[in-house]
Amino acid sequence: MQPSDTLDTILPLRPRRPESLLQVLRDIQEIHNHIPAGIDLAVADALDVPLARVRGVIGFYSFLSSEPQGRYRLLFSDNITDRMLGNQDLLQTLCGKLWLEPGKLSEDGLVSVDTTSCTGMCDQGPAMLANGRAITRLSHHRINEIAELVRSQTPVADWPVEFFRVDDQIRQSGPLLDCGPMAGEALEAALDRSPDGVIEQLNLSGLRGRGGAGFPTGRKWAACKEASADTRYVVCNADEGEPGTFKDRVLLTRHADLLFEGMTVCGLTVGAKLGFLYLRGEYRYLLEPLQQLLDKRRQAGLLGVNIRGQAGADFDIVIHLGAGAYVCGEESALIESLEGKRGIPRNRPPFPVTHGYLQKPTVVNNVETFCAAALVTLHGGDWFKGHGTAQSTGSKLLSVSGDCARPGIYEYPFGITVRQVLTDCGAANTLAVQVGGPSGTCIGPHEFDRRLCFEDLATAGAFMIFDDTRDMFEVAHNFTDFFAHESCGFCTPCRVGTSMLKGIMAKVAAGHGTRHELDEVEQLDKVLQQSAHCGLGHTACNPTLDMLKRFRPAFERRLKSLNFQPDFDLDGALARARAMTGRDDAGAHLRTEEA
Numbered sequence: 001m002q003p004s005d006t007l008d009t010i011l012p013l014r015p016r017r018p019e020s021l022l023q024v025l026r027d028i029q030e031i032h033n034h035i036p037a038g039i040d041l042a043v044a045d046a047l048d049v050p051l052a053r054v055r056g057v058i059g060f061y062s063f064l065s066s067e068p069q070g071r072y073r074l075l076f077s078d079n080i081t082d083r084m085l086g087n088q089d090l091l092q093t094l095c096g097k098l099w100l101e102p103g104k105l106s107e108d109g110l111v112s113v114d115t116t117s118c119t120g121m122c123d124q125g126p127a128m129l130a131n132g133r134a135i136t137r138l139s140h141h142r143i144n145e146i147a148e149l150v151r152s153q154t155p156v157a158d159w160p161v162e163f164f165r166v167d168d169q170i171r172q173s174g175p176l177l178d179c180g181p182m183a184g185e186a187l188e189a190a191l192d193r194s195p196d197g198v199i200e201q202l203n204l205s206g207l208r209g210r211g212g213a214g215f216p217t218g219r220k221w222a223a224c225k226e227a228s229a230d231t232r233y234v235v236c237n238a239d240e241g242e243p244g245t246f247k248d249r250v251l252l253t254r255h256a257d258l259l260f261e262g263m264t265v266c267g268l269t270v271g272a273k274l275g276f277l278y279l280r281g282e283y284r285y286l287l288e289p290l291q292q293l294l295d296k297r298r299q300a301g302l303l304g305v306n307i308r309g310q311a312g313a314d315f316d317i318v319i320h321l322g323a324g325a326y327v328c329g330e331e332s333a334l335i336e337s338l339e340g341k342r343g344i345p346r347n348r349p350p351f352p353v354t355h356g357y358l359q360k361p362t363v364v365n366n367v368e369t370f371c372a373a374a375l376v377t378l379h380g381g382d383w384f385k386g387h388g389t390a391q392s393t394g395s396k397l398l399s400v401s402g403d404c405a406r407p408g409i410y411e412y413p414f415g416i417t418v419r420q421v422l423t424d425c426g427a428a429n430t431l432a433v434q435v436g437g438p439s440g441t442c443i444g445p446h447e448f449d450r451r452l453c454f455e456d457l458a459t460a461g462a463f464m465i466f467d468d469t470r471d472m473f474e475v476a477h478n479f480t481d482f483f484a485h486e487s488c489g490f491c492t493p494c495r496v497g498t499s500m501l502k503g504i505m506a507k508v509a510a511g512h513g514t515r516h517e518l519d520e521v522e523q524l525d526k527v528l529q530q531s532a533h534c535g536l537g538h539t540a541c542n543p544t545l546d547m548l549k550r551f552r553p554a555f556e557r558r559l560k561s562l563n564f565q566p567d568f569d570l571d572g573a574l575a576r577a578r579a580m581t582g583r584d585d586a587g588a589h590l591r592t593e594e595a
């Protein structure tokens with residue numbers, strides 16, 4: 001399609017409002033594999049937004065590009081679990097076969113190969129995105145096939161379907177995963193109970209948000225309902241960007257009915273007429289099935305106007321796709337992104353419950369939270385709190401990956417021990433578990449009797465396992481690169497701090513580190529804790545500090561010296577002068593031994 005025809009095709013499918021900007025740019029990127037020159041101006045005119053904003057949005061999201069990326073854009077998922085499964089070697093092999101350098105477009109303009117942050121396929125990696133479509137279980141054999149398909153210029157749509165197989169890998173189920181299709185039962189219960197009755201049951205249930213922070217869901221819905229406004233919104237956070245987390249992917253595949261039921265219950269309870277599902281760009285392959293399901297629910301009277309025949313019970317759901325930015329999982333950044341802007345977190349307060357989407361009261365909940373809320377509405381709060389612990393009621397889905405025989409999804413009552421999970425998934429000789437992803441907590445063997453719950457180890461669901469063959473320095477190194485890459489750059493402490501942290505780890509990895517660098521991490525953490533604008537900056541030093549505390553020898557054995565060493569090798573730089581003057585005595589060298 002010619003760039004000039006693109007907008008004629010795309011624009012009629014979207015509301016002509018500034019909020020459509022990101023979705024329109026995504027559509028253009030999907031057609032041309034980049035945003036062709038000049039089209040940005042036409043988009044700005046059509047959506048009535050400044051050109052600077054269009055360019056700002058293109059520059060912000062990693063899946064958008066104003067430069068041509070080739071007809072094939074191949075992005076290797078670069079989580080630590082992908083690395084443990086050999087993604088680096090596979091990337092080099094593919095680049096070798098296609099005669100190109102990582103990160104660069106091939107000379108014929110056909111293909112580019114690069115890395116991207118975790119794609120949410122850690123239980124079936126190594127993974128990559130081929131023009132945005134997830135490919136799992138990469139092997140040398142599959143890489144050879146991919147190289148052949150690119151060389152023969154076979155469209156990605158015609159690549160073998162087996163490449164794109166994503167399995168649910170549910171290993172252990174509980175009340176949530178065992179629940180059958182939901183075709184209005186929770187909605188019926190919600191209409192019977194009345195909005196206040198639903199909130200009462202949520203409060204009774206003790207349900208807390210599953211996205212990480214654990215805020216009580218009943219209180220959030222009540223605050224939104226009570227906020228004075230003419231319009232309210234419901235937003236489902238399906239951004240799932242925390243490396244090592246993939247449980248929302250499985251819920252969206254298997255239990256989307258339950259999710260939509262939970263969102264609709266929320267809409268009817270707080271008085272919202274419209275909800276958004278913010279689906280991470282990496283899960284683009286789920287878009288069509290989810291849209292089909294929404295249509296089915298509309299036809300069945302479970303969405304739209306007069307839901308289940310009740311006058312005034314109106315609610316509908318629209319899906320928005322993300323475009324590769326981890327920070328958009330933060331709820332206020334997500335709302336900015338829904339409004340078609342760069343995903344920069346807002347100042348809080350005010351919180352989204354009073355000033356959310358378009359400054360209107362908005363409930364933002366995680367996928368799993370909406371599913372649990374639907375079950376609470378159906379079965380009641382007492383039933384729900386029959387599982388779990390006093391402060392952490394109900395069950396929790398874990399995304400288990402790394403060194404174990406059975407990676408996948410496990411549902412447990414809150415309060416389960418780390419040791420039990422390790423036994424169930426067939427982990428042996430475990431050295432460490434990273435609970436809750438890079439922004440969570442790393443624990444060693446003497447802590448495996450700790451419990452997964454808000455009272456002890458809080459987690460949004462990631463559970464990454466490392467056995468005793470792993471180098472925990474490499475794990476920390478991967479996580480610091482992740483934070484530096486994903487920092488949105490809005491505030492100086494995080495923008496500079498995460499890149500300093502990355503520099504420190506690179507220096508230690510290169511064998512030039514000293515104890516001074518390790519001490520610096522603590523100083524950086526203090527600065528970030530006090531002055532970063534959002535949770536990304538606050539948690540960026542967590543993994544390095546955790547691993548330093550528990551696995552210090554893995555860091556110290558890489559140090560050149562325990563004392564300070566400059567980044568710049570002055571003695572090396574003088575080598576030429578020594579050669580020219582013919583001097584190589586001790587006086588012509590810097591002193592390199594330790595003082």
Ligand SMILES: Cc1cc2nc3c(=O)[nH]c(=O)nc-3n(C[C@H](O)[C@H](O)[C@H](O)COP(=O)(O)O)c2cc1C
Pocket residue numbers: 208209210211212213214215237238239240241242326327328329330331332364365366367369370534535536
């Ligand atoms: C950097 C960052 C990334 C986040 N990513 C996610 C995410 O991918 N999914 C999610 O549900 N919550 C994420 N959160 C938490 C959200 O800000 C918010 O607390 C959550 O969506 C609220 O839903 P809940 O109450 O159901 O947990 C993230 C927070 C931060 C600071």
Ligand code: SF4
Pocket residue numbers: 327344345486487488489490491492494495532533534535536537538
């Ligand atoms: S802390 Fe980092 S991610 Fe958060 S707003 Fe600041 S720069 Fe952006």
